[in-house]
Amino acid sequence: MLTAENITKRFSGVTALDNVCLEFQAGKVTAVIGENGAGKSTLMKILSGVYSDYEGQIRFKGESVRFSSIRDAQGCGIAIIHQELNLIPYLSITENIFLGRELTTRWGTLDKRNMRERTRELLADLKLDLDPDTLIAELKVGQQQVVEIAKALLEESEVIIMDEPTSAISESEVAVLFRIINDLRQQGKAIVYISHKLDELFTIADRYVVLRDGKSIESGDMDGIDHDTLIRKMVGREITSVRRQGAGRVFDTLFLVENLRLKHPIRLQENQLKNITFQVGRGEIVGLFGLMGAGRTELLETLFGLHPKRSSGLVELDGEVIPLKTPGRSINAGLALVPEDRKRDGLVLDMDVKTNISLTALETIEQAGLLNQAKETTLARKYIADLRIKTPSEKQAAKNLSGGNQQKIVLSKWLATHPKLLMMDEPTRGIDVNAKAEIYKLIGQLASDGMGILVVSSEIPELLAISDRILVMCEGTLTAEMAIEDASEDSILKAAIPKTMSERVNE
Amino acid sequence: MQLSLESHKPTLARFQSLIALFVLCLGISLMSDKFLTVANFWNVLRQISVNVCISTGMTLVVLTAGIDLSVGSVLALSGAITAGLLRNGIPMPSANLFIGFTLLGSILAGILTGSGLGWFNGWAITRFSLPPFVATLAMLTIARGLTMLWTGGFPITGLGDSFTYLGTGWLIGIPVPVWISGLIVAIATLITNKTRLGRYIYAIGGSESAARLSGVNIERIKMVVYTLAGTLAGVGGLLVTSRLDSAQPNAGISYELDSIAAVVIGGTSLSGGRGSILGTVQGAIIIGVLNNGLVLLNVSPFWQQVVKGFVILLAVIIDQKSSKRE
Known part of the structure; x- marks a missing residue:
């Protein structure tokens, strides 16, 4: 369907893509993988018309094409869904989907009825049960993503490029997304799927293309390759996963949190954090898991003094009480926070x-x-x-x-x-395998130098690999605490799923 | 691709506005023989020193991604306070008393008025999370009203030679206002390039949330910045009043626009985080030379405004093009 031949792209001296050749087939999901900086996003920008000055050739259905703009590429049937969604929060679903290509009546006014109908159809196709007049701001991230897909389908796109589509959505939303991708594949669309989460690729992709240092290294069928081989091809060398040694060690208490509460910003009667009590030892790595909305980020923010008016409770670091008033005071006391959204x-x-x-x-x-x-x-x-x-x-x-x-x-x-205690919120999100391994190693080193470490992550394998102890949060409460040798993916997930939801799952 | 912090240092980054200035000067001097004279040189510098004062404060504000629309009114009130105190003191008829003010006392009171109004701007912005545009727009009206109240709508004149020396005098062959604005520019450059305060100002403009999470006390820095902007508007008021030997109730009207123009022509980004004091000085000089040239060429004041508007557009377009190329 879409082939790239000998694509080379240079930025003032730096070669971002070097003679890249690849092929995307209709009715197939092709995973594009590579470390950050391997040239994935540059390639996608060329395919979607953002860059038009490159060497080499792109063929779309056999014909040589060169897109001069994103609209140009869209017009030909190539749509891209970016990691950061491009929707306008205070416009409705319909208005967003038709933005820039509104239907008009013969009087020149907006044909709202028709647009709403068309949106309803698109949403129904995608099995998203929402009123077309709903504002984007009221949707969950996963739903917004489906709206982006609907936007692509409106143009009857034949190639749909998805850049890290699951980085911000929950497991159940991932399932919905995969179902949609499956449908699109059956309709004969070519899907280009970029992700760092290799496990996902084995579930959803048919083919893979590996980019490394701007070159296309290899491509083939997902069936014929396993996890470790794929990683080897991405990084060009073996990565051994490091397991934390010395289970069962006892740590002196460094950091103590008692009865920490955080009021809801609007509904003041409710608490977003309910009587949180835990501790982190000197040199200990504590992993904190929770699903979206469990209150992990709020917990770190509160400890860092970002919610002074709504929080209460006792927090002690190295014997000294931390006031929870401003980040400045928390920093002076010896806290540090690596936030979730680094950009x-x-x-x-x-x-x-x-x-x-x-x-x-x-x-x-x-x-x-x-x-x-x-x-x-x-x-x-x-x-x-x-x-x-x-x-x-x-x-x-x-x-x-x-x-x-x-x-x-x-x-x-x-x-x-x-710092005496380093808190990290999703420290490896959107980071390639190599850098991930380096950051894990660094975390281990810092801990053995005596720093206390609190890591929040939504990737359970990651937490299992680096932590000494695991805490699980659900709906603002700590629901489980387990030593690493007792922890498993099952037990962690079980503690993280809200009661009502897990009952629903069991039905 | 390589765009580093160097761009807020006054090196080659602002080269093109120097070229523009040179071309401008060359053009005017070809058309008028009065332009390239020593007297006119000092005249232009003296005229722009007020704008340089105000725009230095404005640059600090804009670097934090804010704006201060009140500088013109604050300038007027500060000047009027100084002039009023100097001329009349504070009469207190009930006690049959009269509090006289010395020269220095009146000047300090005027400048501190500016600081106070600037502080109030900062307080309103940080305490109630108001957009700076709105808070300072309110102050623009408030300070103008207070000026009218204080002066009764009439100019305060006859302020004495020792006071008018500030605006019209010479010191070692250089006009006094040029000394004053030069000193202010030097201090502000030092602050922006070499101090924590300066670094925090850039950080807040670049990403307020990252700065907050790094432990920067955003509210305090903003208070300082708006107070400085008010103070410098106060100094500007002093210079204007002194040069005219008169505090006009409608002094400084639309000065905020000339000031924002200087900041923007000087390459400071209105979205904050990028720019420099010296860039602003260049911007102020370009506007000053343009004003002067158009007057010398007998261009009608109405056309002058049109031309000035186009120059602002042109300057910003050129600046954006060149920063993209970087």
């Missing part, structure tokens, strides 16, 4: 690596009230070397680095404050 909350993207690293530790590079550039550079270079951040120099803007390297900058800026 928005972790980094100032326009600023360079050096400035981002030193932002939390400007006191240490101050001399007579002025910032000392030399000290700042030394500080930045130390962490660039220690954490092996891949950057041309400390003066590179953070936005130009890959996800894994950006995450390492965020870690650096917190290590620069010499």
Whole structure:
């Protein structure tokens, strides 16, 4: 259906794609895999018409094409669904789907009735039971994604590119998405599926294409390959999964949380966090699991002093009470938080690596009230070397680095404050396998140096691999605490699923 | 692709606006022989020093992704307070008393008025999470009204030679206002490039949530920035009043627009996080030279405004093109 022949794309000296050849077939789901920086997003931008200046050739149904804009590509039947959804929150589903291609009556006014009808049909095809007039803002992320797909179907797209479609949705929503993908495949569409979650690919994809360092390494049928081989092809070498050693160790208490509560921002009678009590030991890695909406992120935010007016409870770090008033006071007490959304909350993207690293530790590079550039550079270079951040120099803007390297900058800026307890919210989201392994290793090292670590993750295998102990949250309460040797995917999930829902599952 | 923080340092990044300035000067000097004279040189610098003062404060505000629309009114009230105190003191008829103010006292009171109004802007913005546009728009009206109340709608004149020295005098061959605005620019450049406060200002503009999570006290920094902007508007008021030997109740009307123009022409992004004080100074000079040139060329004041508008458009378009290329 769609083939790329010898595609090369250069950005001011850097070769992002080097002679890439690949093929997407109708009625097949093709997984495009590769580490961050392998060239996946550049390739997708070329296929979807964002970049038109490249070398090589693209053939669509046998004909040579060159898209000059996204609209151009859409017009030909190639749609892309981005990781960050492109919907306007305060417009309705119908208005979003028809945005830029509204139907009009012969008087030139909007043909709302027809558009609403068409939307209803599309939603019905996708088995999304919603009123077409619902505002996007009222939808869950998974539902918004289905609306994006509906948008693509309106154009009768024959190629649908999905970039990390499951990164923000729950398991049940993933099931819905996969059902939709299956339907689309049966209708003969070519689906291009980009994801880091290899397990998913084995469920949904028919074929795979591996990109590495801008080159197309290999392609083939998913049936003929296994998990480890695929990883080897992505990274170009073996990755051994590291298991945490020394189960059953006893840790001194470092961090103590007692009866922590957080009121709901609007319904003040309700609590988003209900009497949370736990502790983290010196040198211990505690993994915290919960489904979406369980209150994991709220817990970290509260501990970091971001909800001073709504929170209550006792929090002690190394014998000292932490006031939960402002991030500044929490940081001074020895807390650090690697936030979930690193692009928005972790980094100032326009600023360079050096400035981002030193932002939390400007006191240490101050001399007579002025910032000392030399000290700042030394500080930045130390962490660039220690954490092996891949950057041309400390003066590179953070936005130009890959996800894994950006995450390492965020870690650096917190290590620069010499925290006693490091909290991490989804530390490996959107990061390639190699960088993931490096971050796991680093977490282990920090723990053996005596730091307490609290990791929130929605990937159970990840938590099982790195934690000493696991906590599970559900609807604002801690529902389970288990030593790593007693923990399993089953037991964790069981504790994480709300009662009502698990009853429903059992029916 | 390589866009680093270097761009807020006054190096080559702002080169094209220097070229624009040069072309502008060359063009005007070809058409008018009065332009390229020593007297006119100092005249232009003296005229722009007020805008440089205000725009320095405005740059700090805009770097945090804010805006201050009240600077013109704050300038008027500060000038009027200084002039009123200097001329009349505070009469207290009930006690049959009269509190006189020294020169220094009046000046300080005027500047502190600016600081106070700026502080109020910052307080309204941080305490009630108001958009800066709205809070400072309100202050624009409030301060103008207070100026009218204080002056009764009439200019306050006859302020004495020692006061008018500030706006019209010379010191070591350079006009006093140029000294004052130059000093302000130097301090502000130091703050933005070399201090924690400066770094936090850029960080807040770049990503407020990342700055907050890094432990930056956003509210405090914003309070400081708006207070500084008010203070500098106060200094501007002092210079205007002193140069005219008169506090006009409608002084400074639409100064906020010239100031925003200087900031924008100087390459500071209205969405915050990128820009520099020295860029703004260049922007102010370009506007000043343009004003001066158009007057010298006898262009009608109505046309002057049209031309100025197009120059702003052109400057920003060129700036965007070149920053994309980076």
